[in-house]
Amino acid sequence: MNINATLLGQAITFALLVWFTMKFVWPPLTKMLDERAAKIADGLAAAEKGKQELMDAEARVAQELKSVQNRAVEIINNAEKRANQLIDEAKDRAVVESNKIIADAKARIEQEFVKAKEQLRSQVATLAVKGAEQILKAEVDIKRHEQMLNTLKAEF
Amino acid sequence: MLTTTEYIVHHLTHNNYSGVSDGVWSLHADTFTVSLILGFIFLSVFAIVAKRAKVENPGKFQLFIELILEMVQTQVTDIYHGKSRMIAPLSLTIFCWVFLMNLMDLLPVDLISFINISRGSPESHWRMVPSADINATFAMSISIFLLIIFYSIKAKGLFGWIKELFVAPFGAKLAPINFVFQMIELLSKPISLALRLFGNMYAGELIFILIALLPWGVQWILGTPWAIFHILIIILQAFVFMVLTIVYLSLAIEEH
Numbered sequence: 151m152n153i154n155a156t157l158l159g160q161a162i163t164f165a166l167l168v169w170f171t172m173k174f175v176w177p178p179l180t181k182m183l184d185e186r187a188a189k190i191a192d193g194l195a196a197a198e199k200g201k202q203e204l205m206d207a208e209a210r211v212a213q214e215l216k217s218v219q220n221r222a223v224e225i226i227n228n229a230e231k232r233a234n235q236l237i238d239e240a241k242d243r244a245v246v247e248s249n250k251i252i253a254d255a256k257a258r259i260e261q262e263f264v265k266a267k268e269q270l271r272s273q274v275a276t277l278a279v280k281g282a283e284q285i286l287k288a289e290v291d292i293k294r295h296e297q298m299l300n301t302l303k304a305e306f
Numbered sequence: 307m308l309t310t311t312e313y314i315v316h317h318l319t320h321n322n323y324s325g326v327s328d329g330v331w332s333l334h335a336d337t338f339t340v341s342l343i344l345g346f347i348f349l350s351v352f353a354i355v356a357k358r359a360k361v362e363n364p365g366k367f368q369l370f371i372e373l374i375l376e377m378v379q380t381q382v383t384d385i386y387h388g389k390s391r392m393i394a395p396l397s398l399t400i401f402c403w404v405f406l407m408n409l410m411d412l413l414p415v416d417l418i419s420f421i422n423i424s425r426g427s428p429e430s431h432w433r434m435v436p437s438a439d440i441n442a443t444f445a446m447s448i449s450i451f452l453l454i455i456f457y458s459i460k461a462k463g464l465f466g467w468i469k470e471l472f473v474a475p476f477g478a479k480l481a482p483i484n485f486v487f488q489m490i491e492l493l494s495k496p497i498s499l500a501l502r503l504f505g506n507m508y509a510g511e512l513i514f515i516l517i518a519l520l521p522w523g524v525q526w527i528l529g530t531p532w533a534i535f536h537i538l539i540i541i542l543q544a545f546v547f548m549v550l551t552i553v554y555l556s557l558a559i560e561e562h
Contacts, residue, residue: 155330156442159445163342167349176375179352189361
């Protein structure tokens with residue numbers, strides 16, 4: 151157990167080792183570890199945020215779905231109402247139209263009737279003359295009897 | 307053929323370089339060389355890992371280095387409550403360097419002598435374990451002792467520290483007793499640090515040498531358990547040296 155200059159040499163070595171560790175080993179390693187810790191913390195925070203956002207989005211979707219459903223029901227109700235309205239309107243129009251057609255038909259019939267009567271009336275004279283001719287066996291003077299026949303026609 | 311005593315003495319004699327002068331100014335070349343090489347190994351491994359350290363996807367070796375670093379950091383932040391840029395790197399250096407020096411104890415005791423003898427220089431001595439050299443352990447503990455004084459003065463001021471040496475723990479009336487107590491406390495720190503490590507490593511080395519004296523067929527019966535037990539001791543001694551350093555330095559900055 152002899153103490154000599156080795157002690158001094160060892161102390162210098164020790165001091166240099168500590169200096170080097172302080173300068174080039176410890177700071178970069180601790181910096182890297184701190185960076186990693188920060189990165190992990192950020193990642194966890196981001197995950198938490200993402201979870202929260204997902205929950206928000208789900209809530210929003212549910213809300214949206216509900217409002218869409220309500221709106222669909224409303225649209226269906228409106229459509230039904232409108233359809234009923236259209237049917238009613240169509241019915242009303244059909245009644246009006248049919249009445250008009252019936253009235254037209256009646257008017258046309260009346261017209262045809264008058265026209266036919268007129269034709270019959272004009273033909274009746276000829277027929278009567280023909281009948282009379284037959285009866286009188288051509289002894290009737292048309293000129294003579296014209297006045298009488300016209301009177302008869304007017305009276306018809 | 308050496309006698310038992312000669313064998314033990316041979317193994318426990320330093321390679322003493324006394325080219326400049328004998329006595330106090332001679333140098334243990336073995337302690338100096340081995341500890342320097344181990345220091346370079348420690349620094350280059352850590353510096354390379356520190357340079358290539360990645361935040362993401364660290365390799366297994368980087369994780370191992372980080373494990374050591376975080377262990378040291380935990381100890382420092384648990385024990386030392388002041389602010390210092392030096393104490394954590396200091397602790398890391400102590401732990402790794404002391405561990406590597408202790409680790410040399412697990413090399414076969416005759417390995418270096420065998421190489422030396424085969425080179426035809428039976429007289430040359432080589433002790434492989436620097437921490438079993440009291441110069442190495444005292445070099446560290448005296449450096450720490452100076453740091454204790456430095457930190458005390460830094461925290462309390464030169465006058466504050468000197469005053470504390472006389473008034474604590476019994477008050478100003480018992481100043482001489484206080485001073486004696488404080489001196490004992492102060493000086494016991496480096497002595498206990500150095501002798502604890504030296505004693506453990508020296509004893510371990512000696513027992514390995516004694517085991518090596520047994521017949522070769524039965525050496526494993528004692529050698530194996532002692533080597534396994536020694537794995538624990540070398541880590542524990544490195545750890546204890548580091549923790550006590552942190553404790554002493556944290557005591558230095560605290561008021562009595």
